[in-house]
Amino acid sequence: MSQSVDRALTILGSLGDGPVTLEQAANSIGVHKSTALRLLRTLEEHGFVHRLDDRRYRLGGRLLSLAHRALEEIDVRRIAAPYLAALNRRFGVTVQLAVLQDDEVLYLDELAGRWHPGAGRPSRIGRRASTTGTAIGRVLLAGLPEDGTREDDLPAELARVRRQGWAAESAEHREPVACVAAPVAGSAGRPVAACAVSAPTYEMAPFELVRLLPELLCTAEAISLAYGGSPTPRWCENRCGARPAGHASRT
Structure with a gap:
Protein backbone atom coordinates (compact mmCIF):
# COMPACT_ATOMS: atom_id res chain seq x y z
CA MET A 1 0.00 0.00 0.00
CA SER A 2 1.33 3.44 -0.88
CA GLN A 3 2.29 5.73 1.97
CA SER A 4 -0.25 8.40 1.00
CA VAL A 5 -3.11 5.91 0.87
CA ASP A 6 -2.06 4.42 4.20
CA ARG A 7 -1.96 7.87 5.80
CA ALA A 8 -5.33 8.85 4.36
CA LEU A 9 -6.95 5.66 5.66
CA THR A 10 -5.37 6.19 9.07
CA ILE A 11 -6.81 9.71 9.22
CA LEU A 12 -10.25 8.42 8.26
CA GLY A 13 -9.97 5.81 10.98
CA SER A 14 -9.13 8.45 13.58
CA LEU A 15 -12.18 10.49 12.53
CA GLY A 16 -14.36 7.54 13.45
CA ASP A 17 -14.00 8.60 17.09
CA GLY A 18 -15.20 12.14 16.38
CA PRO A 19 -13.96 15.44 14.91
CA VAL A 20 -10.24 16.22 15.17
CA THR A 21 -8.07 19.27 14.75
CA LEU A 22 -5.36 19.54 12.12
CA GLU A 23 -2.75 18.95 14.80
CA GLN A 24 -4.51 15.82 16.04
CA ALA A 25 -4.78 14.50 12.49
CA ALA A 26 -1.07 15.13 11.93
CA ASN A 27 -0.19 13.36 15.17
CA SER A 28 -2.29 10.33 14.22
CA ILE A 29 -0.09 9.68 11.20
CA GLY A 30 3.14 11.14 12.56
CA VAL A 31 3.67 13.88 9.99
CA HIS A 32 3.99 17.67 9.86
CA LYS A 33 0.75 19.63 9.84
CA SER A 34 1.35 20.78 6.24
CA THR A 35 1.39 17.15 5.05
CA ALA A 36 -1.75 16.34 7.02
CA LEU A 37 -3.45 19.44 5.62
CA ARG A 38 -2.79 18.33 2.03
CA LEU A 39 -4.31 14.92 2.75
CA LEU A 40 -7.32 16.42 4.48
CA ARG A 41 -7.96 18.83 1.62
CA ASP A 53 -16.65 26.04 11.24
CA ASP A 54 -14.32 25.61 14.21
CA ARG A 55 -11.65 24.24 11.81
CA ARG A 56 -11.94 20.68 13.05
CA TYR A 57 -12.53 17.86 10.60
CA ARG A 58 -15.16 15.12 10.68
CA LEU A 59 -16.20 12.26 8.40
CA GLY A 60 -17.83 13.51 5.21
CA GLY A 61 -21.21 12.71 3.80
CA ARG A 62 -19.92 10.67 0.89
CA LEU A 63 -18.16 8.19 3.16
CA LEU A 64 -21.24 7.80 5.32
CA SER A 65 -23.42 7.35 2.25
CA LEU A 66 -21.16 4.67 0.79
CA ALA A 67 -20.97 2.78 4.07
CA HIS A 68 -24.74 2.94 4.56
CA ARG A 69 -25.41 1.85 1.00
CA ALA A 70 -23.02 -1.08 1.21
CA LEU A 71 -24.56 -2.26 4.48
CA GLU A 72 -28.09 -2.05 3.13
CA GLU A 73 -27.32 -3.79 -0.13
CA ILE A 74 -25.56 -6.72 1.54
CA ASP A 75 -28.14 -7.14 4.29
CA VAL A 76 -31.29 -6.67 2.27
CA ARG A 77 -30.34 -9.39 -0.23
CA ARG A 78 -29.68 -11.93 2.49
CA ILE A 79 -32.82 -11.05 4.43
CA ALA A 80 -35.07 -10.95 1.36
CA ALA A 81 -33.92 -14.30 -0.06
CA PRO A 82 -36.41 -16.65 1.70
CA TYR A 83 -39.36 -14.34 1.02
CA LEU A 84 -38.49 -14.04 -2.66
CA ALA A 85 -38.09 -17.81 -2.90
CA ALA A 86 -41.53 -18.36 -1.35
CA LEU A 87 -43.16 -15.97 -3.81
CA ASN A 88 -41.37 -17.63 -6.73
CA ARG A 89 -42.45 -21.12 -5.65
CA ARG A 90 -46.09 -20.16 -5.09
CA PHE A 91 -46.76 -18.44 -8.40
CA GLY A 92 -43.99 -19.46 -10.79
CA VAL A 93 -43.23 -15.87 -11.81
CA THR A 94 -39.78 -14.33 -12.00
CA VAL A 95 -38.95 -12.50 -8.77
CA GLN A 96 -36.29 -9.78 -8.51
CA LEU A 97 -34.67 -7.56 -5.91
CA ALA A 98 -32.91 -4.33 -6.90
CA VAL A 99 -31.51 -1.09 -5.50
CA LEU A 100 -30.82 2.34 -6.93
CA GLN A 101 -27.11 2.93 -7.42
CA ASP A 102 -25.53 5.81 -9.32
CA ASP A 103 -28.91 6.67 -10.89
CA GLU A 104 -29.29 3.14 -12.27
CA VAL A 105 -31.11 0.01 -11.23
CA LEU A 106 -28.72 -2.59 -9.81
CA TYR A 107 -30.17 -6.10 -9.57
CA LEU A 108 -29.13 -7.87 -6.37
CA ASP A 109 -31.12 -11.07 -6.77
CA GLU A 110 -33.38 -12.88 -9.19
CA LEU A 111 -35.26 -16.17 -9.24
CA ALA A 112 -36.38 -17.22 -12.70
CA GLY A 113 -40.01 -18.07 -13.32
CA ARG A 114 -41.28 -21.28 -14.86
CA TRP A 115 -41.17 -19.68 -18.30
CA HIS A 116 -37.43 -19.06 -18.06
CA PRO A 117 -35.93 -22.31 -16.74
CA GLY A 118 -32.22 -23.00 -16.50
CA ALA A 119 -30.10 -21.34 -19.17
CA GLY A 120 -33.12 -20.15 -21.13
CA ARG A 121 -32.55 -16.58 -20.02
CA PRO A 122 -29.45 -14.87 -18.58
CA SER A 123 -29.80 -13.79 -14.96
CA ARG A 124 -29.90 -10.08 -14.19
CA ILE A 125 -28.05 -10.50 -10.88
CA GLY A 126 -25.24 -7.95 -10.75
CA ARG A 127 -26.43 -6.23 -13.91
CA ARG A 128 -27.40 -2.59 -14.19
CA ALA A 129 -30.26 -1.06 -16.12
CA SER A 130 -31.78 2.32 -16.78
CA THR A 131 -34.59 3.40 -14.49
CA THR A 132 -36.53 4.51 -17.57
CA GLY A 133 -39.38 2.25 -18.61
CA THR A 134 -39.13 -0.11 -15.63
CA ALA A 135 -41.55 -0.58 -12.76
CA ILE A 136 -38.74 -1.31 -10.34
CA GLY A 137 -36.93 1.85 -11.45
CA ARG A 138 -40.00 4.04 -10.87
CA VAL A 139 -40.52 2.59 -7.40
CA LEU A 140 -36.93 3.36 -6.46
CA LEU A 141 -37.05 6.86 -7.93
CA ALA A 142 -40.34 7.59 -6.16
CA GLY A 143 -38.52 7.13 -2.86
CA LEU A 144 -36.10 9.94 -3.69
CA PRO A 145 -34.92 12.48 -2.78
CA GLU A 146 -34.17 11.96 0.89
CA ASP A 147 -34.64 15.60 1.86
CA GLY A 148 -38.38 15.41 2.33
CA THR A 149 -39.43 16.62 -1.10
CA ARG A 150 -43.21 16.96 -1.32
CA GLU A 151 -45.26 14.97 -3.79
CA ASP A 152 -46.14 18.25 -5.52
CA ASP A 153 -42.48 18.61 -6.50
CA LEU A 154 -42.24 15.15 -8.09
CA PRO A 155 -43.10 14.29 -11.70
CA ALA A 156 -46.75 13.21 -11.88
CA GLU A 157 -45.98 9.54 -12.52
CA LEU A 158 -43.53 9.26 -9.61
CA ALA A 159 -45.91 11.12 -7.31
CA ARG A 160 -48.61 8.59 -8.19
CA VAL A 161 -46.24 5.69 -7.52
CA ARG A 162 -45.29 7.20 -4.16
CA ARG A 163 -48.94 7.58 -3.16
CA GLN A 164 -50.08 4.11 -4.19
CA GLY A 165 -46.94 2.30 -3.08
CA TRP A 166 -46.27 0.27 -6.23
CA ALA A 167 -45.65 0.53 -9.97
CA ALA A 168 -46.49 -1.57 -13.02
CA GLU A 169 -44.97 -1.82 -16.49
CA SER A 170 -46.26 -3.78 -19.49
CA ALA A 171 -42.99 -3.65 -21.46
CA GLU A 172 -40.15 -4.00 -18.95
CA HIS A 173 -36.78 -3.09 -20.49
CA ARG A 174 -38.71 -2.60 -23.78
CA GLU A 175 -39.30 -6.35 -23.91
CA PRO A 176 -42.64 -8.24 -23.97
CA VAL A 177 -42.45 -8.65 -20.21
CA ALA A 178 -44.94 -7.33 -17.67
CA CYS A 179 -43.67 -6.32 -14.25
CA VAL A 180 -45.09 -5.10 -10.95
CA ALA A 181 -42.76 -3.68 -8.27
CA ALA A 182 -43.07 -2.54 -4.67
CA PRO A 183 -40.64 -0.82 -2.26
CA VAL A 184 -38.80 -2.38 0.67
CA ALA A 185 -38.59 0.10 3.54
CA GLY A 186 -35.50 0.69 5.65
CA SER A 187 -35.12 1.95 9.19
CA ALA A 188 -35.88 5.53 8.17
CA GLY A 189 -39.08 4.46 6.41
CA ARG A 190 -37.75 5.26 2.95
CA PRO A 191 -37.21 2.60 0.25
CA VAL A 192 -33.82 0.89 0.46
CA ALA A 193 -34.68 -1.59 -2.29
CA ALA A 194 -37.56 -2.79 -4.43
CA CYS A 195 -38.86 -6.25 -5.19
CA ALA A 196 -40.78 -7.20 -8.30
CA VAL A 197 -42.63 -10.00 -10.04
CA SER A 198 -42.55 -10.34 -13.80
CA ALA A 199 -43.65 -12.68 -16.57
CA PRO A 200 -43.70 -12.72 -20.38
CA THR A 201 -46.84 -11.04 -21.69
CA TYR A 202 -47.45 -13.95 -24.07
CA GLU A 203 -47.77 -16.23 -21.03
CA MET A 204 -49.41 -13.89 -18.52
CA ALA A 205 -51.27 -10.72 -19.44
CA PRO A 206 -50.34 -7.58 -17.51
CA PHE A 207 -53.72 -7.47 -15.76
CA GLU A 208 -53.21 -11.05 -14.57
CA LEU A 209 -49.84 -10.15 -13.10
CA VAL A 210 -51.37 -7.15 -11.32
CA ARG A 211 -53.65 -9.60 -9.54
CA LEU A 212 -50.55 -10.73 -7.64
CA LEU A 213 -50.13 -7.22 -6.23
CA PRO A 214 -51.45 -8.11 -2.74
CA GLU A 215 -48.98 -10.99 -2.57
CA LEU A 216 -46.14 -8.76 -3.74
CA LEU A 217 -47.01 -6.05 -1.22
CA CYS A 218 -47.17 -8.68 1.49
CA THR A 219 -43.71 -9.91 0.52
CA ALA A 220 -42.31 -6.36 0.50
CA GLU A 221 -43.82 -5.73 3.94
CA ALA A 222 -42.39 -8.98 5.29
CA ILE A 223 -38.91 -8.15 4.01
CA SER A 224 -39.17 -4.64 5.46
CA LEU A 225 -40.18 -5.99 8.86
CA ALA A 226 -37.41 -8.60 8.84
CA TYR A 227 -34.92 -5.96 7.74
CA GLY A 228 -35.87 -3.68 10.61
CA GLY A 229 -37.80 -1.06 8.71
CA SER A 230 -40.93 0.73 9.76
CA PRO A 231 -43.75 -0.12 7.33
CA THR A 232 -47.39 -0.53 8.25
CA PRO A 233 -48.03 -4.29 8.44
CA ARG A 234 -50.94 -4.66 6.05
CA TRP A 235 -51.34 -8.17 4.65
CA CYS A 236 -48.34 -9.90 6.22
CA GLU A 237 -49.81 -11.59 9.21
CA ASN A 238 -52.81 -13.18 7.53
CA ARG A 239 -51.15 -13.95 4.18
CA CYS A 240 -47.60 -15.11 4.85
CA GLY A 241 -47.42 -15.14 8.63
CA ALA A 242 -44.81 -12.38 8.91
CA ARG A 243 -44.93 -10.53 12.20
CA PRO A 244 -42.80 -7.65 13.50
CA ALA A 245 -41.35 -9.88 16.18
CA GLY A 246 -37.86 -8.43 16.04
CA HIS A 247 -35.26 -6.76 13.90
CA ALA A 248 -32.64 -8.64 11.96
CA SER A 249 -29.11 -8.58 13.30
CA ARG A 250 -26.45 -6.82 11.24
CA THR A 251 -23.47 -8.26 13.01
Whole structure:
Protein backbone atom coordinates (compact mmCIF):
# COMPACT_ATOMS: atom_id res chain seq x y z
CA MET A 1 0.00 0.00 0.00
CA SER A 2 1.33 3.44 -0.88
CA GLN A 3 2.29 5.73 1.97
CA SER A 4 -0.25 8.40 1.00
CA VAL A 5 -3.11 5.91 0.87
CA ASP A 6 -2.06 4.42 4.20
CA ARG A 7 -1.96 7.87 5.80
CA ALA A 8 -5.33 8.85 4.36
CA LEU A 9 -6.95 5.66 5.66
CA THR A 10 -5.37 6.19 9.07
CA ILE A 11 -6.81 9.71 9.22
CA LEU A 12 -10.25 8.42 8.26
CA GLY A 13 -9.97 5.81 10.98
CA SER A 14 -9.13 8.45 13.58
CA LEU A 15 -12.18 10.49 12.53
CA GLY A 16 -14.36 7.54 13.45
CA ASP A 17 -14.00 8.60 17.09
CA GLY A 18 -15.20 12.14 16.38
CA PRO A 19 -13.96 15.44 14.91
CA VAL A 20 -10.24 16.22 15.17
CA THR A 21 -8.07 19.27 14.75
CA LEU A 22 -5.36 19.54 12.12
CA GLU A 23 -2.75 18.95 14.80
CA GLN A 24 -4.51 15.82 16.04
CA ALA A 25 -4.78 14.50 12.49
CA ALA A 26 -1.07 15.13 11.93
CA ASN A 27 -0.19 13.36 15.17
CA SER A 28 -2.29 10.33 14.22
CA ILE A 29 -0.09 9.68 11.20
CA GLY A 30 3.14 11.14 12.56
CA VAL A 31 3.67 13.88 9.99
CA HIS A 32 3.99 17.67 9.86
CA LYS A 33 0.75 19.63 9.84
CA SER A 34 1.35 20.78 6.24
CA THR A 35 1.39 17.15 5.05
CA ALA A 36 -1.75 16.34 7.02
CA LEU A 37 -3.45 19.44 5.62
CA ARG A 38 -2.79 18.33 2.03
CA LEU A 39 -4.31 14.92 2.75
CA LEU A 40 -7.32 16.42 4.48
CA ARG A 41 -7.96 18.83 1.62
CA THR A 42 -7.84 15.99 -0.90
CA LEU A 43 -10.24 13.92 1.19
CA GLU A 44 -12.47 16.97 1.54
CA GLU A 45 -12.56 17.53 -2.22
CA HIS A 46 -13.87 13.98 -2.67
CA GLY A 47 -16.45 14.32 0.10
CA PHE A 48 -14.81 11.88 2.51
CA VAL A 49 -13.97 14.62 5.04
CA HIS A 50 -15.89 17.74 6.05
CA ARG A 51 -14.32 20.84 7.61
CA LEU A 52 -16.35 22.33 10.44
CA ASP A 53 -16.65 26.04 11.24
CA ASP A 54 -14.32 25.61 14.21
CA ARG A 55 -11.65 24.24 11.81
CA ARG A 56 -11.94 20.68 13.05
CA TYR A 57 -12.53 17.86 10.60
CA ARG A 58 -15.16 15.12 10.68
CA LEU A 59 -16.20 12.26 8.40
CA GLY A 60 -17.83 13.51 5.21
CA GLY A 61 -21.21 12.71 3.80
CA ARG A 62 -19.92 10.67 0.89
CA LEU A 63 -18.16 8.19 3.16
CA LEU A 64 -21.24 7.80 5.32
CA SER A 65 -23.42 7.35 2.25
CA LEU A 66 -21.16 4.67 0.79
CA ALA A 67 -20.97 2.78 4.07
CA HIS A 68 -24.74 2.94 4.56
CA ARG A 69 -25.41 1.85 1.00
CA ALA A 70 -23.02 -1.08 1.21
CA LEU A 71 -24.56 -2.26 4.48
CA GLU A 72 -28.09 -2.05 3.13
CA GLU A 73 -27.32 -3.79 -0.13
CA ILE A 74 -25.56 -6.72 1.54
CA ASP A 75 -28.14 -7.14 4.29
CA VAL A 76 -31.29 -6.67 2.27
CA ARG A 77 -30.34 -9.39 -0.23
CA ARG A 78 -29.68 -11.93 2.49
CA ILE A 79 -32.82 -11.05 4.43
CA ALA A 80 -35.07 -10.95 1.36
CA ALA A 81 -33.92 -14.30 -0.06
CA PRO A 82 -36.41 -16.65 1.70
CA TYR A 83 -39.36 -14.34 1.02
CA LEU A 84 -38.49 -14.04 -2.66
CA ALA A 85 -38.09 -17.81 -2.90
CA ALA A 86 -41.53 -18.36 -1.35
CA LEU A 87 -43.16 -15.97 -3.81
CA ASN A 88 -41.37 -17.63 -6.73
CA ARG A 89 -42.45 -21.12 -5.65
CA ARG A 90 -46.09 -20.16 -5.09
CA PHE A 91 -46.76 -18.44 -8.40
CA GLY A 92 -43.99 -19.46 -10.79
CA VAL A 93 -43.23 -15.87 -11.81
CA THR A 94 -39.78 -14.33 -12.00
CA VAL A 95 -38.95 -12.50 -8.77
CA GLN A 96 -36.29 -9.78 -8.51
CA LEU A 97 -34.67 -7.56 -5.91
CA ALA A 98 -32.91 -4.33 -6.90
CA VAL A 99 -31.51 -1.09 -5.50
CA LEU A 100 -30.82 2.34 -6.93
CA GLN A 101 -27.11 2.93 -7.42
CA ASP A 102 -25.53 5.81 -9.32
CA ASP A 103 -28.91 6.67 -10.89
CA GLU A 104 -29.29 3.14 -12.27
CA VAL A 105 -31.11 0.01 -11.23
CA LEU A 106 -28.72 -2.59 -9.81
CA TYR A 107 -30.17 -6.10 -9.57
CA LEU A 108 -29.13 -7.87 -6.37
CA ASP A 109 -31.12 -11.07 -6.77
CA GLU A 110 -33.38 -12.88 -9.19
CA LEU A 111 -35.26 -16.17 -9.24
CA ALA A 112 -36.38 -17.22 -12.70
CA GLY A 113 -40.01 -18.07 -13.32
CA ARG A 114 -41.28 -21.28 -14.86
CA TRP A 115 -41.17 -19.68 -18.30
CA HIS A 116 -37.43 -19.06 -18.06
CA PRO A 117 -35.93 -22.31 -16.74
CA GLY A 118 -32.22 -23.00 -16.50
CA ALA A 119 -30.10 -21.34 -19.17
CA GLY A 120 -33.12 -20.15 -21.13
CA ARG A 121 -32.55 -16.58 -20.02
CA PRO A 122 -29.45 -14.87 -18.58
CA SER A 123 -29.80 -13.79 -14.96
CA ARG A 124 -29.90 -10.08 -14.19
CA ILE A 125 -28.05 -10.50 -10.88
CA GLY A 126 -25.24 -7.95 -10.75
CA ARG A 127 -26.43 -6.23 -13.91
CA ARG A 128 -27.40 -2.59 -14.19
CA ALA A 129 -30.26 -1.06 -16.12
CA SER A 130 -31.78 2.32 -16.78
CA THR A 131 -34.59 3.40 -14.49
CA THR A 132 -36.53 4.51 -17.57
CA GLY A 133 -39.38 2.25 -18.61
CA THR A 134 -39.13 -0.11 -15.63
CA ALA A 135 -41.55 -0.58 -12.76
CA ILE A 136 -38.74 -1.31 -10.34
CA GLY A 137 -36.93 1.85 -11.45
CA ARG A 138 -40.00 4.04 -10.87
CA VAL A 139 -40.52 2.59 -7.40
CA LEU A 140 -36.93 3.36 -6.46
CA LEU A 141 -37.05 6.86 -7.93
CA ALA A 142 -40.34 7.59 -6.16
CA GLY A 143 -38.52 7.13 -2.86
CA LEU A 144 -36.10 9.94 -3.69
CA PRO A 145 -34.92 12.48 -2.78
CA GLU A 146 -34.17 11.96 0.89
CA ASP A 147 -34.64 15.60 1.86
CA GLY A 148 -38.38 15.41 2.33
CA THR A 149 -39.43 16.62 -1.10
CA ARG A 150 -43.21 16.96 -1.32
CA GLU A 151 -45.26 14.97 -3.79
CA ASP A 152 -46.14 18.25 -5.52
CA ASP A 153 -42.48 18.61 -6.50
CA LEU A 154 -42.24 15.15 -8.09
CA PRO A 155 -43.10 14.29 -11.70
CA ALA A 156 -46.75 13.21 -11.88
CA GLU A 157 -45.98 9.54 -12.52
CA LEU A 158 -43.53 9.26 -9.61
CA ALA A 159 -45.91 11.12 -7.31
CA ARG A 160 -48.61 8.59 -8.19
CA VAL A 161 -46.24 5.69 -7.52
CA ARG A 162 -45.29 7.20 -4.16
CA ARG A 163 -48.94 7.58 -3.16
CA GLN A 164 -50.08 4.11 -4.19
CA GLY A 165 -46.94 2.30 -3.08
CA TRP A 166 -46.27 0.27 -6.23
CA ALA A 167 -45.65 0.53 -9.97
CA ALA A 168 -46.49 -1.57 -13.02
CA GLU A 169 -44.97 -1.82 -16.49
CA SER A 170 -46.26 -3.78 -19.49
CA ALA A 171 -42.99 -3.65 -21.46
CA GLU A 172 -40.15 -4.00 -18.95
CA HIS A 173 -36.78 -3.09 -20.49
CA ARG A 174 -38.71 -2.60 -23.78
CA GLU A 175 -39.30 -6.35 -23.91
CA PRO A 176 -42.64 -8.24 -23.97
CA VAL A 177 -42.45 -8.65 -20.21
CA ALA A 178 -44.94 -7.33 -17.67
CA CYS A 179 -43.67 -6.32 -14.25
CA VAL A 180 -45.09 -5.10 -10.95
CA ALA A 181 -42.76 -3.68 -8.27
CA ALA A 182 -43.07 -2.54 -4.67
CA PRO A 183 -40.64 -0.82 -2.26
CA VAL A 184 -38.80 -2.38 0.67
CA ALA A 185 -38.59 0.10 3.54
CA GLY A 186 -35.50 0.69 5.65
CA SER A 187 -35.12 1.95 9.19
CA ALA A 188 -35.88 5.53 8.17
CA GLY A 189 -39.08 4.46 6.41
CA ARG A 190 -37.75 5.26 2.95
CA PRO A 191 -37.21 2.60 0.25
CA VAL A 192 -33.82 0.89 0.46
CA ALA A 193 -34.68 -1.59 -2.29
CA ALA A 194 -37.56 -2.79 -4.43
CA CYS A 195 -38.86 -6.25 -5.19
CA ALA A 196 -40.78 -7.20 -8.30
CA VAL A 197 -42.63 -10.00 -10.04
CA SER A 198 -42.55 -10.34 -13.80
CA ALA A 199 -43.65 -12.68 -16.57
CA PRO A 200 -43.70 -12.72 -20.38
CA THR A 201 -46.84 -11.04 -21.69
CA TYR A 202 -47.45 -13.95 -24.07
CA GLU A 203 -47.77 -16.23 -21.03
CA MET A 204 -49.41 -13.89 -18.52
CA ALA A 205 -51.27 -10.72 -19.44
CA PRO A 206 -50.34 -7.58 -17.51
CA PHE A 207 -53.72 -7.47 -15.76
CA GLU A 208 -53.21 -11.05 -14.57
CA LEU A 209 -49.84 -10.15 -13.10
CA VAL A 210 -51.37 -7.15 -11.32
CA ARG A 211 -53.65 -9.60 -9.54
CA LEU A 212 -50.55 -10.73 -7.64
CA LEU A 213 -50.13 -7.22 -6.23
CA PRO A 214 -51.45 -8.11 -2.74
CA GLU A 215 -48.98 -10.99 -2.57
CA LEU A 216 -46.14 -8.76 -3.74
CA LEU A 217 -47.01 -6.05 -1.22
CA CYS A 218 -47.17 -8.68 1.49
CA THR A 219 -43.71 -9.91 0.52
CA ALA A 220 -42.31 -6.36 0.50
CA GLU A 221 -43.82 -5.73 3.94
CA ALA A 222 -42.39 -8.98 5.29
CA ILE A 223 -38.91 -8.15 4.01
CA SER A 224 -39.17 -4.64 5.46
CA LEU A 225 -40.18 -5.99 8.86
CA ALA A 226 -37.41 -8.60 8.84
CA TYR A 227 -34.92 -5.96 7.74
CA GLY A 228 -35.87 -3.68 10.61
CA GLY A 229 -37.80 -1.06 8.71
CA SER A 230 -40.93 0.73 9.76
CA PRO A 231 -43.75 -0.12 7.33
CA THR A 232 -47.39 -0.53 8.25
CA PRO A 233 -48.03 -4.29 8.44
CA ARG A 234 -50.94 -4.66 6.05
CA TRP A 235 -51.34 -8.17 4.65
CA CYS A 236 -48.34 -9.90 6.22
CA GLU A 237 -49.81 -11.59 9.21
CA ASN A 238 -52.81 -13.18 7.53
CA ARG A 239 -51.15 -13.95 4.18
CA CYS A 240 -47.60 -15.11 4.85
CA GLY A 241 -47.42 -15.14 8.63
CA ALA A 242 -44.81 -12.38 8.91
CA ARG A 243 -44.93 -10.53 12.20
CA PRO A 244 -42.80 -7.65 13.50
CA ALA A 245 -41.35 -9.88 16.18
CA GLY A 246 -37.86 -8.43 16.04
CA HIS A 247 -35.26 -6.76 13.90
CA ALA A 248 -32.64 -8.64 11.96
CA SER A 249 -29.11 -8.58 13.30
CA ARG A 250 -26.45 -6.82 11.24
CA THR A 251 -23.47 -8.26 13.01
